[in-house]
Amino acid sequence: MVRITLPDGSVKEFANAPTVGEVAASIGAGLAKSALGGRVGTTGANLAKDGELVDLAHPIESDSSLAIVTAKNRDGTVSPDALYLLRHSCAHVMAEAIQRLYPGVQLVYGPPLETNFYYDMLFPDGKVMSADDFEKVEAEMAKIVAENRPFTRYELPIADGIAKLEKEGSKFKLDNAQRAVEAGSKSLSWYATGEPGKNWEDLCRGPHVPATGKIGAFKVLSLASSYWKGDEKLDRLTRVYGTAFATKEELEQYARLQEEARRRDHRTLGKQLRLFHIDEMVGQGLILWTPKGSIVRNELQNFIGTELRKQGYHQVYTPHIGKLDLYKTSGHFPYYKESQFPAIVEGDDLTKLCDSGCSCGELVARIDGVSAQFARELNERTGREVIAQDRVMDADKLINGFLLKPMNCPHHAKIFASEPHSYRDLPVRLAEFGTVYRWEQSGELNGMTRVRGFTQDDAHLFVREDQVAEEVLGCLSLVKIIFATLGMHEYRVRVGLRDPDGTKYVGDPANWDKAEQACRDAAKTLGVPFSEEPGEAAFYGPKIDFVVKDVIGRSWQLGTVQVDYNLPVRFDLSYTGQDNKPHRPVMIHRAPFGSMERFCGVLIEHFAGAFPCWLSPEQVRVLPISEKSAPYADELVAALKARGVRASVDHGNDRVQAKIKVAAEEKIPYMAVVGPRDAENRVVSVRARGVEANLGEMPFDAFVAGIAAEIDARLLSGAPGTVQAALTK
RNA sequence: GCCACCGUAGCUCAGUGGUAGAGCACACCCUUGGUAAGGGUGAGGUCGAGGGUUCAAUCCCCUUCGGUGGCUCCA
Numbered sequence: 091m092v093r094i095t096l097p098d099g100s101v102k103e104f105a106n107a108p109t110v111g112e113v114a115a116s117i118g119a120g121l122a123k124s125a126l127g128g129r130v131g132t133t134g135a136n137l138a139k140d141g142e143l144v145d146l147a148h149p150i151e152s153d154s155s156l157a158i159v160t161a162k163n164r165d166g167t168v169s170p171d172a173l174y175l176l177r178h179s180c181a182h183v184m185a186e187a188i189q190r191l192y193p194g195v196q197l198v199y200g201p202p203l204e205t206n207f208y209y210d211m212l213f214p215d216g217k218v219m220s221a222d223d224f225e226k227v228e229a230e231m232a233k234i235v236a237e238n239r240p241f242t243r244y245e246l247p248i249a250d251g252i253a254k255l256e257k258e259g260s261k262f263k264l265d266n267a268q269r270a271v272e273a274g275s276k277s278l279s280w281y282a283t284g285e286p287g288k289n290w291e292d293l294c295r296g297p298h299v300p301a302t303g304k305i306g307a308f309k310v311l312s313l314a315s316s317y318w319k320g321d322e323k324l325d326r327l328t329r330v331y332g333t334a335f336a337t338k339e340e341l342e343q344y345a346r347l348q349e350e351a352r353r354r355d356h357r358t359l360g361k362q363l364r365l366f367h368i369d370e371m372v373g374q375g376l377i378l379w380t381p382k383g384s385i386v387r388n389e390l391q392n393f394i395g396t397e398l399r400k401q402g403y404h405q406v407y408t409p410h411i412g413k414l415d416l417y418k419t420s421g422h423f424p425y426y427k428e429s430q431f432p433a434i435v436e437g438d439d440l441t442k443l444c445d446s447g448c449s450c451g452e453l454v455a456r457i458d459g460v461s462a463q464f465a466r467e468l469n470e471r472t473g474r475e476v477i478a479q480d481r482v483m484d485a486d487k488l489i490n491g492f493l494l495k496p497m498n499c500p501h502h503a504k505i506f507a508s509e510p511h512s513y514r515d516l517p518v519r520l521a522e523f524g525t526v527y528r529w530e531q532s533g534e535l536n537g538m539t540r541v542r543g544f545t546q547d548d549a550h551l552f553v554r555e556d557q558v559a560e561e562v563l564g565c566l567s568l569v570k571i572i573f574a575t576l577g578m579h580e581y582r583v584r585v586g587l588r589d590p591d592g593t594k595y596v597g598d599p600a601n602w603d604k605a606e607q608a609c610r611d612a613a614k615t616l617g618v619p620f621s622e623e624p625g626e627a628a629f630y631g632p633k634i635d636f637v638v639k640d641v642i643g644r645s646w647q648l649g650t651v652q653v654d655y656n657l658p659v660r661f662d663l664s665y666t667g668q669d670n671k672p673h674r675p676v677m678i679h680r681a682p683f684g685s686m687e688r689f690c691g692v693l694i695e696h697f698a699g700a701f702p703c704w705l706s707p708e709q710v711r712v713l714p715i716s717e718k719s720a721p722y723a724d725e726l727v728a729a730l731k732a733r734g735v736r737a738s739v740d741h742g743n744d745r746v747q748a749k750i751k752v753a754a755e756e757k758i759p760y761m762a763v764v765g766p767r768d769a770e771n772r773v774v775s776v777r778a779r780g781v782e783a784n785l786g787e788m789p790f791d792a793f794v795a796g797i798a799a800e801i802d803a804r805l806l807s808g809a810p811g812t813v814q815a816a817l818t819k
Numbered sequence: 820g821c822c823a824c825c826g827u828a829g830c831u832c833a834g835u836g837g838u839a840g841a842g843c844a845c846a847c848c849c850u851u852g853g854u855a856a857g858g859g860u861g862a863g864g865u866c867g868a869g870g871g872u873u874c875a876a877u878c879c880c881c882u883u884c885g886g887u888g889g890c891u892c893c894a
Contacts, residue, residue: 220824313888315823320890329822329890331888370885370886374885497894532820533822533891715853743849745852745853747856748857761854765853
């Protein structure tokens with residue numbers, strides 16, 4: 091006797107272990123027809139969390155909870171489980187279609203994802219697939235779907251399964267199987283699209299929809315390259331992306347959302363709204379901030395600047411370059427040499443080197459080199475061999491040069507070290523909008539979100555050991571203020587810890603433990619869920635990161651707070667304690683925005699270009715109905731400007747309708763339409779962005795004061811207290 | 820850096836083996852109009868760059884630069 095508990099709490103009893111499909115059939119013929127799979131768990135389990143997604147043909151051996159998976163949930167929403175089954179199944183169909191069209195293609199791995207699926211495959215030598223072939227592949231897939239072949243699961247004992255794969259000769263599938271065994275699989279399973287032995291099949295854990303005909307709508311999306319197991323030393327694979335839905339309507343909806351996302355994309359909006367420009371001749375990944383974008387950036391900087399003054403920070407400025415010795419001391423060079431712009435070596439030195447016939451390889455070695463004294467001192471201070479002996483060379487061999495700064499911390503450490511400090515002075519908080527340069531791989535560059543030159547809203551806090559926890563908290567409060575003011579609620583918090591097996595970390599493990607605990611404790615106070623991620627720490631200390639997603643679903647790290655027990659040692663920083671002895675401070679690195687470039691990019695998408703009034707490049711556009719009202723319009727703009735409001739008049743000879751359209755396209759938060767009637771009554775007719783109507787009249791002075799107040803308070807559009815809210819009450 | 824795709828006017832995009840077009844934007848003229856495009860005229864392009872094939876290349880081929888989507892990377 092098997093007792094099945096359904097989501098509505100009802101219980102069904104079966105004499106023998108029924109399949110999910112049989113349970114569905116016992117409930118109703120309609121359900122049996124639309125069922126795609128099931129989610130089972132122990133009786134009373136939270137299926138959404140702990141349940142296992144299974145085939146329709148999966149037999150239920152013992153008392154369980156069961157939810158039948160159909161394309162739509164009972165409340166009409168699309169079931170993620172159904173999409174998983176559909177996409178996983180569609181990946182098989184696509185793989186079969188591609189193997190038909192391109193004999194010799196080896197399959198590697200094809201999982202479903204949040205909005206799509208892919209299949210990694212190895213094409214035989216010389217063969218490639220091109221985007222022009224998508225239609226052909228889709229046509230072949232359509233045939234397989236039309237044949238409505240069942241997905242048939244069969245299992246083999248591990249030894250037999252491995253033998254079968256060895257015979258078939260696919261190292262990729264063999265590896266998948268071996269990994270499944272290592273992960274604890276008791277047997278290996280295959281899914282045939284049709285009849286085992288007769289039709290196409292694939293080693294697969296499943297589950298799948300019952301038959302290919304259930305795949306209502308699908309599309310091959312794109313091609314990419316990937317590496318086997320993500321390792322660039324292993325085979326380079328072709329990754330084919332596709333997506334699948336239960337219905338054509340859902341696929342069309344997906345396409346519409348993609349289109350909408352493209353419109354919100356900061357690169358599209360940045361061009362449209364003239365917020366920034368990237369010029370080939372200036373260089374890849376180097377942002378040119380146009381006047382409008384600069385306003386947004388500047389407002390953000392003023393905003394955070396106000397908060398920093400409240401929290402006792404000192405503003406500093408440091409140059410964009412520093413000597414190699416600075417970064418050899420900090421450890422950034424040559425450790426991160428691959429991610430930096432090459433060193434700048436003085437012309438005279440270079441000439442001397444060339445004249446002496448110095449080879450390229452030797453030059454590189456000599457740039458990395460340090461003096462014996464330098465190595466000895468640093469190694470002693472850090473208590474380990476941070477400078478290997480092979481980098482030590484004679485003084486006459488050493489080349490001095492400069493580096494475009496990849497980080498601001500060494501400069502700030504030197505400011506701290508430039509004068510003696512008492513324990514009473516700490517924490518010392520040094521803040522700078524510091525521009526840094528990093529050599530990102532060309533393929534990684536992306537609009538404003540991944541660039542080669544960027545400005546961090548950086549600060550370094552030099553604190554006593556007993557102040558670490560409190561100061562980390564203070565840093566987090568800054569991030570919270572920013573996110574709250576901007577209405578950004580969709581972020582996740584990541585506490586980056588050491589990778590237990592990692593070797594790249596520097597510093598004392600005991601200090602690491604303390605720092606990691608401080609981060610955990612601070613993150614707990616945020617009141618939002620956070621994840622602890624081993625291996626995500628910086629090489630010098632643990633960190634707390636704030637991560638948001640862009641419109642196409644990619645994650646970007648914004649704000650960060652990092653504890654550092656390492657640099658103070660390397661730079662031999664100290665303060666005088668109560669005991670009149672030198673003590674080592676702890677450094678905290680923090681950048682609440684992360685970088686101005688990335689943050690603005692994400693912010694453009696967050697607001698879809700429609701910034702709140704205080705951030706908008708233009709805050710009020712005054713639209714005179716005709717030239718007759720120009721003087722009154724000018725008077726209004728002058729009054730607004732006197733209050734620091736960014737406003738202008740559209741003096742064009744277009745009709746007011748056309749002026750409204752232009753201002754709307756520029757996403758200006760407020761329009762003030764003024765004509766003879768308004769001038770006579772000393773009022774303005776107000777329109778707010780996103781509201782397709784005249785909101786009504788407002789007295790001249792009240793409008794100016796209202797806009798200025800809304801800006802000063804840094805209110806979000808339409809929030810209580812805004813001019814818009816006052817008029818729509 | 821790797822794979823696929825893309826590069827035509829300031830922007831969005833058509834187009835063709837016989838040296839180019841639209842809409843918007845821009846300039847000028849008419850229009851002075853009350854809440855999402857009034858009308859007309861005009862200017863604007865070495866078709867990303869270099870090389871090759873051809874009588875002839877924006878179009879075909881190669882190289883290169885840049886962009887996009889992924890992969891790898893991200894102190």
